[in-house]
Amino acid sequence: MYTELKQIIEKGDFQGKAEISFTERGITISFKEKLFFNIGSADILPNAFQTLDEIGEVLKKQPYPIRVEGHTCDLPINTAKYPSNWELSALRAVKVSKYLIDIVALNPEQISIAGYGQYRPLVPNTNETNRARNRRVDII
Numbered sequence: 670m671y672t673e674l675k676q677i678i679e680k681g682d683f684q685g686k687a688e689i690s691f692t693e694r695g696i697t698i699s700f701k702e703k704l705f706f707n708i709g710s711a712d713i714l715p716n717a718f719q720t721l722d723e724i725g726e727v728l729k730k731q732p733y734p735i736r737v738e739g740h741t742c743d744l745p746i747n748t749a750k751y752p753s754n755w756e757l758s759a760l761r762a763v764k765v766s767k768y769l770i771d772i773v774a775l776n777p778e779q780i781s782i783a784g785y786g787q788y789r790p791l792v793p794n795t796n797e798t799n800r801a802r803n804r805r806v807d808i809i
Contacts, residue, residue: 670731671696677723687720695733695809698724702804709746711760713768721765724808725773735780737762737769738807742800743787759784761806 671691678687678698686704690697702708705717713721728735739758751757762782769775787794790803 670727673727674698674724677720677727681720683720698808700806700808701801702806703801705765705806706761706804708804709748709751709757711751711757711764713764718768718772721768722773725769725775728769728808729773729775733779735769735775736783736809737766737780738783738785738789738809739765740785740789740803740805740807741787742790742803743794744800754786755784757784758786765806765808 671689674696675689678689681687683704686701688699690699700717700720704720705713707714739760739762741754741758743754746752746754746757751760759782762784766780766782770777770780787803790799791805792799792802794800794803
């Protein structure tokens with residue numbers, strides 16, 4: 670499964686936009702915000718659908734639980750639609766999960782979601798480059 674997923678990531682134009690790793694948590698596919706979302710939005714960008722389709726087809730063949738996690742940087746958000754980074758990160762995870770369930774036909778019993786807001790950064794939020802790395806959706 671790791672090899673198949675890695676090939677999808679490597680064949681796409683994902684330089685700096687997606688990463689795949691294998692840790693004690695399992696296989697993690699990390700999609701940076703700029704690949705899937707506009708900043709401050711949970712609406713999936715049209716160019717991300719093909720990627721989700723391909724990743725979903727690989728995941729669909731596996732019996733493993735899948736967790737979709739949304740993350741943001743530490744810049745505050747407070748809009749009518751997204752009152753905080755928690756809501757934004759959780760809604761991003763929901764949108765990706767719903768796409769995988771509704772369109773790709775993944776088993777909803779396999780999927781869980783989490784929204785971590787700015788509280789699980791990969792790197793310190795000390796500059797815009799780091800903030801961009803922290804704005805992501807992970808599929809584990």
